[in-house]
Amino acid sequence: MFASAFGASPTPMVVTDARGSDNPIVWVNDAFVALTGYTRAELYGRNCRMLQGQGTDPGEIRRMRDAVATSKKIACELFNYRKDGSAFWNAMTICPVRDEGGAVAWFFAAQADMTDKRRSEQAMRGTNDELERLVDARTADLQAALEQKTALLHEVDHRVKNNLQVISSLMLLKARRTPEGEARDALQSMAERVGALSTAHRMLYSAGDVTRFDLREFAADFLADLTAGIDPDRTTVEAEVDSIAVSAAMAAPLALMMHELATNAVRHAFPNGRSGRVSITARRDDGGLRLLIQDDGVGIAAGPVNPAGFGHSLVEMVVRQLRGTIAWNEAMPGTRVEITIPLDRAN
Structure with a gap:
């Protein structure tokens, strides 16, 4: 009953003889035949390494052999080859099967073709790599634009500060040459107001963040002058x-x-x-x-x-x-x- 059910299963399955020479294949189901392209006659009596090839990872092979040698269950994924030479990713779970006396008599492996999944993952990695490249490039462009904008704002504040200082100096010079009275006081007051604006722009120019103005720093600077x-x-x-x-x-x-x-x-x-x-x-x-x-x-x-x-x-x-x-x-x-x-x- 179990053999009939496993034989009709869409999951590729294989059984090997643990006590036979070189752990040979003794049973496969139709799904395994369809997956590998080999006939039963070509599979029986041979070791599953017949599916390995140049692209198979030696480290993963070593890990699988160690598990079989120590009669331990293992899940692994190998790059295998069909009879016609086409490659596929073979995910398998290998389990030791013991007899009534507790000795390992067979190894049973259920397998799955993971090629499409691997291709999807590779395509996703390629897409992610491209997205990361585009994001990095866009980030670099935005950073360059921000630095350019910051430099421009610094330059604007610097020039405004210089112009305000010139205006303040001219007004103070005129005030000194104006007789005492309302006109002189007005010129003096206006020069000081322009000076306060110049201080604000100087602080914006010297700050790292041109979009922010620290009130405490301005107050300290202004009060020092006052x-x-x-x-x-x-x-x-x-x-x-x-x-x-x-x-x-x-x-x-x-x-x-x-x-x-x-x-x-x-x-x-x-x-x-x-x-x-x-x-x-x-x-x-x-x-x-x-x-x-x-x-x-x-x-x-x-x-x-x-x-x-x-x-x-x-x-x-x-x-x-x-x-x-x-x-x-x-x-x-x-x-x-x-x-x-x-x-x-x-x-």
């Missing part, structure tokens, strides 16, 4: 600014706004030789960027009136541009300016 021109014994400027990376598009507006608020506090909060302190705080929370400029000076109402000044309007215009909110409050003493600016999640 405190260099004041008497530290009379006016103290303190800053606690988080390292907040904002988009490059926000660099100029934020630089201008921080410059305007801090400069106005230093210049106007402490008239007539009065001493005081200015604090700048910048934090990031769920609401975005929260900026606080506070001084302990005379306050908004008591401050000197400057008909030609427009710092208050400039700050509010910048805050609106950044879609933020601003609140001017008397701090008793001094002035407290609170600004909230939304930050995109990408920032």
Whole structure:
């Protein structure tokens, strides 16, 4: 019954005599005959190595022979040859079959033609290799384009910085040659504002990521310039600014706004030789960027009136541009300016 079932099975099967000389083939089914192209008469009495050839892996042959010699079950895959010389990949599972006394009497092997599977795998590997090559080439192109764009943006920021510095220098030169009064003060203020913008572009130029602007770095640079021109014994400027990376598009507006608020506090909060302190705080929370400029000076109402000044309007215009909110409050003493600016999640 088993022989009849195995004989009709579509799976190629072979039985060899473990006690015969050179482990000869003693039975095959029709599927094995169809797979190899040999007749039963050509197969019986011969060793299965007759299917091996030049392309058969010696290492896999050695592994199979060791398993047979030690009567162990093994699964392997060999490159075999049919009677007509055509090659195929032969996957087989070889099992020892013992007699009633426990001695190995036969070896039974079920086999499968894996040629189509191997071809598909090879084609897939070829496709994967080609895809990897295309991806690598595309990645290299994108990297080159990104480097070119970065270099271009660096160059733009560098040139803008240089041009702004020239403009600021020209305005300062003109201010020095202008008699004291509103015109001179206006030129001086505008030159400083242009200088703040120049600092922002210089930082973008020197940064590794041209799409980001670090607020803490700008604040440190800007405050160094601001405190260099004041008497530290009379006016103290303190800053606690988080390292907040904002988009490059926000660099100029934020630089201008921080410059305007801090400069106005230093210049106007402490008239007539009065001493005081200015604090700048910048934090990031769920609401975005929260900026606080506070001084302990005379306050908004008591401050000197400057008909030609427009710092208050400039700050509010910048805050609106950044879609933020601003609140001017008397701090008793001094002035407290609170600004909230939304930050995109990408920032």
